[in-house]
Amino acid sequence: MFVEEHPEAALKLGIRHSPVLVVDDCVVFQGQPSEEDLRSFFSHAGTR
Numbered sequence: 001m002f003v004e005e006h007p008e009a010a011l012k013l014g015i016r017h018s019p020v021l022v023v024d025d026c027v028v029f030q031g032q033p034s035e036e037d038l039r040s041f042f043s044h045a046g047t048r
Contacts, residue, residue, distance in 0.1 A: 003010040003018070013020075013027055021029040028041060 001009065003015055009015070009022075013022060013025070015022075015027070017030070019029075019032055020027055021033065023045070029037070033041070
């Protein structure tokens with residue numbers, strides 16, 4: 001999603017800069033995550 005097209009989402013989530021990764025309406029990464037960070041997050045996502 002582009003916040004320019006959905007400014008209400010940017011306001012709701014407090015997004016001011018990109019990139020931001022949002023999962024289930026929660027900001028999980030601000031800035032560019034590394035591949036290792038992404039793999040770690042998503043391998044544990046079912047246990048959160």
